[in-house]
Amino acid sequence: MLIAALAMFWLLVVTPSAHACEADEVPIPDTDGGGTVCVPASDPGDPGGTPDDHGPATDDPGGEAPACQSPGGGAIPCELDGAIWSASHACYAFQVDAPLGAPEWEGHTEGTLWKCLADFVRGLIPDAPIWWVSPGDEPAPPPPNPVVLAEQALDTLQLATAKVNTAPTPPHMTYVGLETWLWLDKAQWREMSKSVTAGRTTVTVTAEPDHVFWDTGDGSSVACGSPGVRWETWMVSTAQTDCSYTYSSTGTRAMSATIVYRVDWTCSGVCLRDGGTLGEVDGVTGSTNLRVGERQSVVTEID
DSSP states (O other), X not given: OHHHHHHHXXXXXXXXXXXXXXXXXXXXXXXXXXXXXXEESSOOSOOOOOSSOXXXXXXXXXXXXXXXXXXXXXXXXXXXXXXXXXXXXXXXXXXEOOOTTSGGGTTOOSSEXXXXXXXXXXEEOTTOOEEEEOTTOSOOOOOOOHXXXXXXXXXXXXXXXXXXXXXXOTTSOEETTSEEEEEOOGGGSOOEEEEEEETTEEEEEEEEEEEEEEEOSSSOEEEESSOOOOOOTTOOTTOOOSSEEEOSSOEEEEEEEEEEEEEEEEEEESOSOSXXXXXXXXXXXXXXXXXXXXXXXOOOOOO
């Protein structure tokens, strides 16, 4: 894929030039045929990352690799097939594992060795020279994908297990045609957050309750935008709730509830993006068995 992408880029945008480049092009030495070739300053978005010097990163709405700069100034990925974009060498480079004392070290005993994997213009460079980088000047990898860190933080966040409450309350029976109140403990209806740090990047996820999904156990369901209202014994018959269900048939029902959270994230430090969302995420489902009966009316005739 790397060879094809670079070859296609070469065929489409690079042609030998004997004349001066246009204002929106940059000259690149043509070591094969002499002279220069003109590369558009804005490329179609192929290749890119950084050994010696990263280009300025841009906010990527897709959560992928940050953008570095091509020789023409266009945005390219900072990494490609495990290699990092080196602006000073205009190529994708990888670290070379050579034993100390090897000729490539040129007498040095500290630092790292790097070699071009692919030139931005001409493709793969199997016989590219190896260069030495002094300690402290090693290329810094691009910051991690914040979405991945957000998902890691979410995995460690203990979302609430819904505690099901109904009125009538089991083992008491509810009845066909009777409004059955549904609610969760208010303590469970709370925002939670968790942070994960990788290098100089910290991502914090925040999970906020959005609604409760109630599976009524008879093939129906109810979505309530609040934890519901607790039934108290002192309440009068005209008391109202914003979360209830009325059964139309008898039987034992497996009633369950799940808090559905809206999970957003923010990034601080070195970030590809400032924030985003993981969408709606289910908490842990809680359940109970509820018996549904039916009251029969008896009509008697009085003489």
